[in-house]
Amino acid sequence: MPSQARDGRNTDAAIHSTFANDPDMRELIELFVSELPGRIDEVRIAASSQDAESLRRLMHMLRGSCGGYGFAELGRLAGRIEEALGCCAIQTPDGEGALDNVRAEVHSLIALCARVTAAAPD
Amino acid sequence: MPNPSDNPRVLLIDDSIDVHRLLKVRLRHEQIRLVDALNARDGLELAKKEPPATILLDLDMPDTDGFEVLRALKEDSTTNSIPVIVLSAMSSSEDKVTAFDLGATDYVTKPFDLAELRARLRAALRLDQLLHLLADRANVDGLTGLGNRAHFNKRWAEKVAECRRHPMPLALAMCDVDHFKRVNDTYGHPAGDEVLQGVAKMLQSECREIDVACRYGGEEFALIMPATSTPDALVVAERVREALMRVIWPRHPEHQITMSIGLVGSSGGIGEATAANWLEQADRNLYSAKRDGRNRVVSSELDSSVRWTSRASDAPSADSQAKAA
Numbered sequence: 532m533p534s535q536a537r538d539g540r541n542t543d544a545a546i547h548s549t550f551a552n553d554p555d556m557r558e559l560i561e562l563f564v565s566e567l568p569g570r571i572d573e574v575r576i577a578a579s580s581q582d583a584e585s586l587r588r589l590m591h592m593l594r595g596s597c598g599g600y601g602f603a604e605l606g607r608l609a610g611r612i613e614e615a616l617g618c619c620a621i622q623t624p625d626g627e628g629a630l631d632n633v634r635a636e637v638h639s640l641i642a643l644c645a646r647v648t649a650a651a652p653d
Numbered sequence: 654m655p656n657p658s659d660n661p662r663v664l665l666i667d668d669s670i671d672v673h674r675l676l677k678v679r680l681r682h683e684q685i686r687l688v689d690a691l692n693a694r695d696g697l698e699l700a701k702k703e704p705p706a707t708i709l710l711d712l713d714m715p716d717t718d719g720f721e722v723l724r725a726l727k728e729d730s731t732t733n734s735i736p737v738i739v740l741s742a743m744s745s746s747e748d749k750v751t752a753f754d755l756g757a758t759d760y761v762t763k764p765f766d767l768a769e770l771r772a773r774l775r776a777a778l779r780l781d782q783l784l785h786l787l788a789d790r791a792n793v794d795g796l797t798g799l800g801n802r803a804h805f806n807k808r809w810a811e812k813v814a815e816c817r818r819h820p821m822p823l824a825l826a827m828c829d830v831d832h833f834k835r836v837n838d839t840y841g842h843p844a845g846d847e848v849l850q851g852v853a854k855m856l857q858s859e860c861r862e863i864d865v866a867c868r869y870g871g872e873e874f875a876l877i878m879p880a881t882s883t884p885d886a887l888v889v890a891e892r893v894r895e896a897l898m899r900v901i902w903p904r905h906p907e908h909q910i911t912m913s914i915g916l917v918g919s920s921g922g923i924g925e926a927t928a929a930n931w932l933e934q935a936d937r938n939l940y941s942a943k944r945d946g947r948n949r950v951v952s953s954e955l956d957s958s959v960r961w962t963s964r965a966s967d968a969p970s971a972d973s974q975a976k977a978a
Binding site: 555556559562563588591592594595596597598599600603606610613 | 668669671672674675678679711713715742763764765767
């Protein structure tokens with residue numbers, strides 16, 4: 532049975548690219564989605580090793596590219612994490628405090644990425 | 654059919670492979686050739702090596718600050734006129750103002766709307782085309798289509814500097830139409846203009862591809878002959894002089910036009926000579942050619958007082974022609 536968020540959204544539902552039906556983009560989206568688990572591993576490693584700068588760079592890359600591949604929501608979330616890491620890193624050079632502030636959003640991002648699919652919606 | 658290799662080059666400098674892949678697909682129907690660099694260093698190197706028509710520049714790259722790349726592009730004379738569209742996920746007014754103040758042509762925030770990016774890219778390419786047109790116009794003489802004096806000054810200074818760095822033969826011929834004022838006074842200014850245009854056309858057809866022919870001013874023309882020794886330059890100058898004598902002028906077929914030429918060449922080491930004093934020596938030889946009866950070439954080696962006068966023995970002088978007219 533699919534899980535439900537408090538606002539009623541289906542949190543297990545696949546996330547499709549808004550360009551999934553664009554023949555020009557099909558191959559690119561497949562490549563992007565196939566490389567996503569590797570990037571999420573890097574996100575996990577950066578988060579668990581308290582490496583705020585690597586995490587910020589990974590978020591920056593996702594922020595810049597997700598929208599172009601039709602995953603705007605992911606891009607926006609990565610952008611919020613990047614910004615939070617950017618401004619907090621100034622206050623705490625070790626980045627530890629910054630990571631605490633974004634931990635929940637990083638988990639949401641990882642969960643969202645797990646639902647991404649290259650397939651077109653039915 | 655248009656050749657795709659003639660399409661303008663657009664250089665993308667961005668550290669994200671995703672953005673490279675995306676733009677390669679999304680811009681493939683544009684009439685461009687997309688060249689890419691994944692870091693600032695490679696991007697700057699490519700831009701200098703073969704300046705593209707437009708640069709798409711990411712601001713936030715791990716190896717350097719994009720503003721620094723923009724500054725470097727704008728400070729280098731080979732790249733400073735290339736339109737740069739900044740691509741950035743940073744959308745603060747402060748970043749935009751900094752980018753424009755540093756010389757960016759446009760600023761597009763990521764994730765970009767592709768229709769908008771395409772339109773902005775086309776606008777930047779049009780700007781590049783106009784800038785080139787303007788630069789060409791600023792260097793071209795409107796009447797003859799040859800390079801103008803500004804163009805000559807630039808090219809001549811470049812050639813002399815090259816010759817100083819890597820000694821090689823180089824020659825300069827200053828050519829002046831004989832009794833040009835009489836053409837204007839006798840046949841009117843349109844006839845005079847026609848003579849100047851005819852001389853320009855003849856210079857272009859008689860000189861070689863490596864030579865640079867310019868209108869120096871009035872009825873005076875300059876011919877730069879790179880990698881050419883004085884004796885070889887003399888052959889070219891004589892060919893030019895003789896070719897002009899053979900031209901039949903539609904407005905005054907009975908009137909032959911001739912020119913006097915002052916030539917100075919060097920076979921290699923140019924010592925302390927400068928572009929300006931080389932030109933002065935060629936002018937002095939031109940003056941000698943005029944004083945000695947016109948329609949001749951007076952030549953010498955750079956910084957030498959020994960001059961040769963060359964003139965076909967059967968060539969009727971401009972003076973005798975003018976008198977006959």
